[in-house]
Amino acid sequence: MLGHGGFFLIDLMRRTSTLGLLRQLEIIQFESPAAIQQRQKQSQMNYFDALRSSIPLYAGYHSFEQLPVIDKSFANQHREGLMNSNYNGKRVRKKTGGSTGEPFVYFTGALSQSYLWAGILLSWRVTGYRLGEPVAFLAGSSLFSSGFKEMVYYKLMNISLFSAFDLSQARMRGYADAMASGGFRLLYGYASAIYQLAQYILASPKRPRFNLRGVVCTAEMLTPTMREIIETAFGAPCLNQYGCNDGGVSAYECERKQGLHLITTRSYPEVLESGKLISTDLSNQTFFLPRYDTGDLVVMDDNPCPCGRGFPLIREVIGRNDDLVSDQEGNTVHFMFFAYMFREDSRISAFQVLYDERRLVINLHCYKTENEWSSYLKRTREALKFEHIDFLENHSFVLPASGKHRFVMRVDDVDVALAHCGA
Template sequence: MITPLVRHILYPLHERLQGRHTFAYLRELERTQWLEGDRLREHQWDKLRELIAHAARSVPFYRRVFDEVGLNPQYFTLEDFRRIPVMEKETFKENEPEILAEAYPGKLVRLRTGSSTGSPLWFYSSTHTQAFQNAAKLRCRRWWGIEPGDMMFEFWASPIELSKQALVHNAKDRHLMNHYLLSAHNMTEAVMAEYIALMNRKKPRVIVGYPSALHLLAQYLEAGGTRLRFTPKGVVATAEMLLPAQREAIQRAFGAPVINEYGARDGGLLAYECPEGSMHVVAENVFLEVDPDTSPDGDPARGDVLVTNLESFAYPFIRYRVGDQVTLSDKSCSCGRGLPRLERIEGRRTDWLVDSAGRKIHGLVVAHTIAKVQGIRQFQIVQKTPTELHIRIVKNNLYKDSDDAWIIQSLAKYFTGPVHIRLLPVDRIEASQSGKHRFIINEAAC
């Protein structure tokens, strides 16, 4: 479909017919990103007060919680707000009917998380929440010159988006919205060759997908299986941790910047990378905190991220632990936007390993080391016990016999005391039920 037609007519019309005011929110977000820090924080606090007042009025669960902690929803400080207990996934599972807003006037959509941890959460969203999140994504992608209606290829493997019902919508999106949704579930060389041939015909402006799927495509391209005959504006890596080695390979193969997108199906769009390399919190959409009791090194800016989705009026997520660890930053960015920053995104709490002395080792440190080996196509680290580590490896033709010893010696340095490291060559590594690829599985912590 002709891009200007999609951008100016079909896409806005589609959103209006769905009851979503996406482009009105986009205009507002284009303005608020340039507010100075104090003014943006005031704007964010106004939205937080509005959400808390609504939750007290219309949501039985929060009305009870606020009464229990003595929170005045009409006037409260940050210290008062932090008296609200941290909401766990189990909290929402046990109280689902009482968390849904009473007589909510908008259209509701029942969703679930991708269950990469094996424990999916069912929850409600609304057209309002979805429209604001869509607008936030459009705003952030514009930082890279990616406009609404630009042709997009999205590599996804979640059964939620690849159900039979969703495939009908996907066909519509291809023909009317310039949006191609392609399965990343079975990335064989034959399938990748078909995908690249399709991309060469359509020449998408933006490519979106799991870092693991994009990395497989990059490796296939670099191995000389075929080549790209176009250059996209950007490649968006989302839904998984993006490793430095993956970023480098994807950028080389596609000849385009790799853009890190950080969000959660339940928590919403949390942060986005700008061209200056900063991960900016989408502060108009979420209020982020860190649980200081979970800091691995005592740094109060580092620990489990707690998300309050400022647009979740139908089913409010307030001080919700999404399961990831981050480090907040108080530094400004040279891009000039007033949006706060994340210093680091450190992955899920379960992405930590533990040695025989009880010392915690961040799994991504180990993953970064393995990713340096050019002869590895895919890998997965499984900790059986504090002294036993299994590394599943899919090799390519660059793998050398000496790589075995290098991997074992390099990983052993991170552990205090003895550790038995087994390298297990496999033909492929299955994605989780959500379609995501988990680098770390810590069975010793289960």
Template sequence: MMALNGNGLSWLRRAVFEPLYYLRAGSPFLDYWITLEQTQYLPETVLRERQRRRLRDLLRYAWENNAFYRSRFESAGVTPGMLDTDDCIAKIPILTKADIRSHTADMISRGFDRGELLNFKTGGSTGKSLDIYVTEECSELRNSCARRHDLWTGWKSGEPIAAVWGNPYLPHGVKQKLRDWLVSPMIYLDTMCISEEAIVRFADEWKRVRPTLLFGHAHSIYVLAQYVRDLKLSGIRPTGILSTSMMLMPHERRTIESVFGIKVTDRYGCEEVSLIASECEKHEGMHLNIEHLYIEFVRDDGSPAASGEPGAIVVTDLMNRAMPFIRYRVEDVGVPTDRKCSCGRGLPLMESVTGRVADFLVKSDGSRVAGVSLIENTLTKIPGIDQMQLVQEAVDSLVVRVVPGAEFNDATRRELHDYFKELFGGQTKIEVTAVEAILPEASGKYRFSICRI
């Protein structure tokens, strides 16, 4: 019985319960995951050719079956004869969130009924949600890909997971609870109500369930690490840590790794197209998910960004035909690279995500600066600051919201004021305001740089 509380039960989930569950459901999840385990080590040239074929197939499909995209192609001068050329994709207009909100129904391809598709909603900096539609098969293929990257952390399928998340899913009824226990047991720390009491309860539950993967919003895992350190809690010893959903800042990574004694695996994606890139066990950059996506890094003038140069991330989902996303601007900025990872995988790298477009603040001369970089430069160098948030409502106004630490004083306030005054110019009004906490949004995520211009 003792064995079934640990490795033995994890093995049963992996070898018996999970296969039976997906077989009964008729899901392609496990078969596709096994395939992805093999294809990740194919040479990049082979993976790139597969990506090109899938892209061409998608564009032809959209031309023949999607009136919204056919109209966009035609307006850009794209003809059927051009769809097989390598430079065709650059001629297609970039898809924005506003486009999606205005044309959600029109974006559904012929032969699909919205009422029979899976519907996901995603928020954003504007607070307006997007409706995303996919088939159940497409959703399972996405989940299979996520599983492959989960394993890069050192976690093994069948082992329990601890999620640090806002508004977490909780199973209801005996059937759901039994299913979760047999296939994918999880415990949660709700980021909407973090307190010492909640952290202690989470630590107690950890000792009972013994998860091996710690998964959650980057900053939320950082907050957990601070509590574990300050409360001197023992027993929370994950095998892997998976950070996602928001930028993992360097000082947060250092704290998390120091507290838990293992490396953080950082992952990047969005609800609209799922996983975009992820670190592997080598932590030498983020592997791009080119088996599911065609990913571009685009300068302001529309030309491709060079290796090492920041560019707007534009993705084409090669798997979702029910509601295609072709040249979708994610509103994040990333840095491509020509470097190769020593892990031997054929999946190419990007250096990093440098921030959301909405998180870039605007200086008086019209230039932009990454808000997360400003947070990193001040939070780690000026003593007395526990948390900070920058809010810009106008070019000549910046509010610096600070959660004071033990060393916070008038000198801290002046140093912050002078730093931002010099950076943004003498005409910019800088307001440094002390607050009790920087609260998460309704999704449970934290935003530390907000530009409303």
């Protein structure tokens, strides 16, 4: 086992400072909220000064509060204007857009890259994970890359990759056996993929035994039902981790499971009345994205966590601002309309809503088939006006290119989308 040595080598190769930053965060997280706010305030002032002096677009603003909220479209249109020509360090090209459908290219530097991995490792450390212990990644392209350099990094971190695509019965059997026999101490990945594997394990006549310290889910919503199933299947605590790297957002759940601790030494978050999360990555002075619309909806918690950590708490990540269903008459509901409708129904393990201009299909994954859904159909028809509203049971979910589970998807043709995923 390389232990700290593997991470030290990665820092040398990438010219980052992940290890040192992780040590700092492990101390800073237990500082008082006032002390952490003071750190953030100083970073915010430094960021604003650099923004005004480096980016002509923002030279005329006299306070951070005056800055307009920007989004991916604005950043795509002003990419050259947001680039810091005074920055002489290494630039790392990033690309997002798998969830929203709008491709977005941006850049970060060594400090942002260090924060990205330090935040992930901090979430793992809550489980008792020790640097260098074997980790299983169950995810897709938005979480891990397959380039040569990345594969070297994963090897040095003792990470094994398991693709979240095509989770057939045979593949899940192989994954479960490999994770049980491989001595893995942590499982990290998409919440929906880990949940699907957990369901398979619990349904297996001979369940493998795992030696995990914990399971950390990311990239998707983790519901209480999903957490319970995952913990039962793997025999380890299941924690949540949330990030939006373009906005500098990194948050992790502690052992109390009462919310996500938001690392505010990296970001300056703002939550609008609508619940929309606006964030500024204070660590990224390579490519400025001040007051950036993350597209996520969150609920903050004004109360401190009893664990003693001083970072502010996100009580709940509700979902994305674009997880909406809209009909031709202009009626719109958020996916939480369906989540709340189904959350107390023990027959339902997961769901997805697909819709096009004329038809809406609610695909329910159920423990038993041939259920009665008339009450849910009535409530849906009261909220939305489609020519056809149908319920399906246990059809394969439609996945975007990233492999993440989307609770709501607008498609050109529902029938074609279902046919392509094997429905």
